[in-house]
Amino acid sequence: MRKAVFLTLLFSCSTLVPPMPSASPVAGPKLPRIQGEKLPQLLESSLLQMVDAVGCENEFMLMGRTDPDVNGRGIMEFRRKWRREPHWQELYDILNFGGDFEPGSNRTKYWVPRVYVAWPEAFDADSFVCAIGRVAMRESADPHSKVIAVLNWDILKRLGEPGHVRTADGRVGWVEPRSLHGKYDYRAAFVERGGSWKMIEFVTGR
Numbered sequence: 001m002r003k004a005v006f007l008t009l010l011f012s013c014s015t016l017v018p019p020m021p022s023a024s025p026v027a028g029p030k031l032p033r034i035q036g037e038k039l040p041q042l043l044e045s046s047l048l049q050m051v052d053a054v055g056c057e058n059e060f061m062l063m064g065r066t067d068p069d070v071n072g073r074g075i076m077e078f079r080r081k082w083r084r085e086p087h088w089q090e091l092y093d094i095l096n097f098g099g100d101f102e103p104g105s106n107r108t109k110y111w112v113p114r115v116y117v118a119w120p121e122a123f124d125a126d127s128f129v130c131a132i133g134r135v136a137m138r139e140s141a142d143p144h145s146k147v148i149a150v151l152n153w154d155i156l157k158r159l160g161e162p163g164h165v166r167t168a169d170g171r172v173g174w175v176e177p178r179s180l181h182g183k184y185d186y187r188a189a190f191v192e193r194g195g196s197w198k199m200i201e202f203v204t205g206r
Contacts, residue, residue, distance in 0.1 A: 023137075023147045024149065025149070025150050025151075025152065026151060026152075026168060027168065028155065028168025029122075029123070030153045031120070031130050031154075042196065043190070043192075046197035046198070047190070049065055050095060054088055057086075062082075063075060063078075063079060065199060066199045067193055069200070070199060071200075071201055087202075091186070093178060094181075095112055095188075097112060097133075098112065099112035100118055101117070102117050109190070109191055110189065110197065111189050113132065113181055115132075116183055119183040126184075127158055128155050129155075129158055129180040130155055130180065131152070131180060132153070133152065133153065134150065135152075135176065136149075137151055137174065139173055140173075140174060141164075143176070145174075148171055149167060151175065154168070159172065163175050163176060163177040163180065187201075187203050
């Protein structure tokens with residue numbers, strides 16, 4: 001099931017996305033796209049394998065998709081920390097958010113989510129977040145409350161409580177917190193190693 005979700009996001013298969021309630025879009029800044037080209041086949045297949053590993057919460061598969069020098073401290077240290085405090089859901093989420101190549105890397109380093117590499121520097125990364133994809137903004141924290149805006153990679157002002165945000169055109173409301181991401185939230189980088197792309201960095205915050 002998780003793999004199917006990833007494929008939907010990876011290939012932007014709009015026919016599988018449920019219809020969004022009627023509401024006006026937001027007039028304001030959005031997260032830019034850095035690279036528009038199709039992913040190299042090897043990278044695409046490596047990401048799918050990583051999604052399989054994370055979706056099954058399979059530590060053996062995860063470590064096999066991770067670079068031996070991960071985070072500059074090595075796979076043994078990474079495994080030790082992961083066993084003490086695993087981040088299956090967070091890694092799964094950012095893999096599904098989509099990524100982009102690091103600017104200036106000549107397409108040799110790929111980050112998920114792309115919020116990290118594409119963040120508009122005009123916005124303070126501690127005060128703003130990005131709506132991941134097409135999501136609803138509601139008038140209250142109740143998930144059944146009225147939809148007051150349809151967001152699509154919009155940059156939003158944080159208002160304190162998780163999910164409470166303000167749009168560039170002044171609307172204040174609530175978004176499911178897992179659909180929001182800041183520049184310095186969870187992120188991971190991949191590089192090509194020995195015939196596949198492997199995770200070289202996994203960062204849980206600043």
